[in-house]
Amino acid sequence: xxxxxxxxxxxxxxxxxxxxxxxxxxxxxxxxxxxxxxxxxxxxxxxxxxxxxxxxxxxxxxxxxxxxxxxxxxxxxxxxxxxxxxxxxxxxxxxxxxxxxxxxxxxxxxxxxxxxxxxxxxxxxxxxxxxxxxxxxxxxxxxx
Amino acid sequence: xxxxxxxxxxxxxxxxxxxxxxxxxxxxxxxxxxxxxxxxxxxxxxxxxxxxxxxxxxxxxxxxxxxxxxxxxxxxxxxxxxxxxxxxxxxxxxxxxxxxxxxxxxxxxxxxxxxxxxxxxxxxxxxxxxxxxxxxxxxxxxxx
DNA sequence: ACTGCAGTTGCGAATGCCTCGCAATAAGAC
DNA sequence: GTCTTATTGCGAGGCATTCGCAACTGCAGT
Ligand SMILES: [Mn+2]
Ligand SMILES: [Mn+2]
Ligand SMILES: [Zn+2]
Ligand SMILES: [Zn+2]
Numbered sequence: 001x002x003x004x005x006x007x008x009x010x011x012x013x014x015x016x017x018x019x020x021x022x023x024x025x026x027x028x029x030x031x032x033x034x035x036x037x038x039x040x041x042x043x044x045x046x047x048x049x050x051x052x053x054x055x056x057x058x059x060x061x062x063x064x065x066x067x068x069x070x071x072x073x074x075x076x077x078x079x080x081x082x083x084x085x086x087x088x089x090x091x092x093x094x095x096x097x098x099x100x101x102x103x104x105x106x107x108x109x110x111x112x113x114x115x116x117x118x119x120x121x122x123x124x125x126x127x128x129x130x131x132x133x134x135x136x137x138x139x140x141x142x143x144x
Numbered sequence: 145x146x147x148x149x150x151x152x153x154x155x156x157x158x159x160x161x162x163x164x165x166x167x168x169x170x171x172x173x174x175x176x177x178x179x180x181x182x183x184x185x186x187x188x189x190x191x192x193x194x195x196x197x198x199x200x201x202x203x204x205x206x207x208x209x210x211x212x213x214x215x216x217x218x219x220x221x222x223x224x225x226x227x228x229x230x231x232x233x234x235x236x237x238x239x240x241x242x243x244x245x246x247x248x249x250x251x252x253x254x255x256x257x258x259x260x261x262x263x264x265x266x267x268x269x270x271x272x273x274x275x276x277x278x279x280x281x282x283x284x285x286x287x288x
Numbered sequence: 289a290c291t292g293c294a295g296t297t298g299c300g301a302a303t304g305c306c307t308c309g310c311a312a313t314a315a316g317a318c
Numbered sequence: 319g320t321c322t323t324a325t326t327g328c329g330a331g332g333c334a335t336t337c338g339c340a341a342c343t344g345c346a347g348t
């Protein structure tokens with residue numbers, strides 16, 4: 001059993017879930033990608049390895065992984081499919097270029113500052129922060 | 145013609161659109177509410193005034209108002225309907241309590257800081273920022 | 289290794305939100 | 319008031335996601 005397979009099996013086992021073919025295939029795709037993929041895109045890659053895996057199982061695997069904190073689901077736009085990736089902290093937020101569509105990450109302490117401010121001054125205890133910045137990336141600004 | 149009707153007519157007229165019954169009804173509902181409503185909820189209120197207004201027209205009105213900068217559309221959760229309200233700046237962001245569901249606003253200069261940082265240090269020019277904080281509100285924290 | 293069974297899957301149907309196409313209607317310029 | 323064409327109601331369609339269920343399979347116990 002490969003390295004990633006063992007890691008996934010451990011994470012699943014601790015939560016009382018089984019390691020199955022579809023789950024491993026979905027995990028391999030998400031863990032080896034650096035981009036934000038839709039369930040359909042993940043399913044396409046999964047089918048390369050095993051064409052019998054159903055789209056429903058891809059959704060079920062992704063939902064389970066999200067519950068276990070293994071992946072992150074993001075809404076990058078109204079009425080768009082969710083995008084999935086390996087889990088990363090709220091500190092690392094999303095910059096989406098409205099021109100080329102690229103999604104970049106930016107990490108700063110801003111999110112932590114907001115969390116502390118809300119907690120100390122307003123009694124609001126943050127569990128998850130989603131920060132999405134739409135705009136024009138450096139490359140697109142230079143080109144236009 | 146009422147005050148809000150005149151204001152809406154001006155905004156529409158300047159952009160080459162007509163003031164119609166459905167549009168005025170949708171506007172009245174959104175402008176007189178302080179909450180974040182779904183299109184379906186808006187349609188329900190609109191039907192109280194005029195039962196012939198179709199849900200499609202509510203969607204069409206809301207989309208148009210958003211293009212004109214009159215209303216704001218927000219995604220408050222994955223796989224949830226969009227929520228609509230009178231337009232407000234990105235500075236004012238959303239706190240959603242995962243316990244009672246309430247959505248509050250919080251205004252600070254943090255969003256502006258991020259915009260400036262991204263612009264000055266990374267060449268990314270923000271056009272719209274969506275900041276959504278999930279967590280437990282003060283009332284729910286006290287009750288539990 | 290064999291068995292048993294609860295967890296998991298594939299499949300198709302269903303759901304929810306939103307958009308479209310089109311003929312009928314009505315706003316507003318003249 | 320007439321005319322033009324933007325807008326509407328309505329039904330159908332589209333897309334992402336979820337559900338129900340019988341068949342299958344991981345894996346714990348033996
Ligand atoms: Mn990301
Ligand atoms: Mn708001
Ligand atoms: Zn770009
Ligand atoms: Zn609350």
